Amino acid sequence: MRLPEIRSALHVLASGIEAKGMTAEAGKLRSLADETKRRPAVRRAPARSMPMTPAIEDRIRDTALAHPSWSMERIGAYVGVSGGRVSEVLAGFRQ
Numbered sequence: 001m002r003l004p005e006i007r008s009a010l011h012v013l014a015s016g017i018e019a020k021g022m023t024a025e026a027g028k029l030r031s032l033a034d035e036t037k038r039r040p041a042v043r044r045a046p047a048r049s050m051p052m053t054p055a056i057e058d059r060i061r062d063t064a065l066a067h068p069s070w071s072m073e074r075i076g077a078y079v080g081v082s083g084g085r086v087s088e089v090l091a092g093f094r095q
Contacts, residue, residue: 007033050080060089
């Protein structure tokens, strides 16, 4: 069972319990069911890298060819993106 299914089952149980007059217990079940909801994603830090463009991708590839001994982190620092973005471009995930 996944969390949405568990949440639905708890709400059904809460309704059944409430019908029997146990409103406090039903409220507690509903409260527990609501705790299974995922909190919205919140970006905590601003993005530091510039948006990826075809020109930046080409520059990453050219830099990697010109400097094969450089690490991805160094190529990223040279181009102005993260080492992870360099890895994505060189692996073919960014085309």
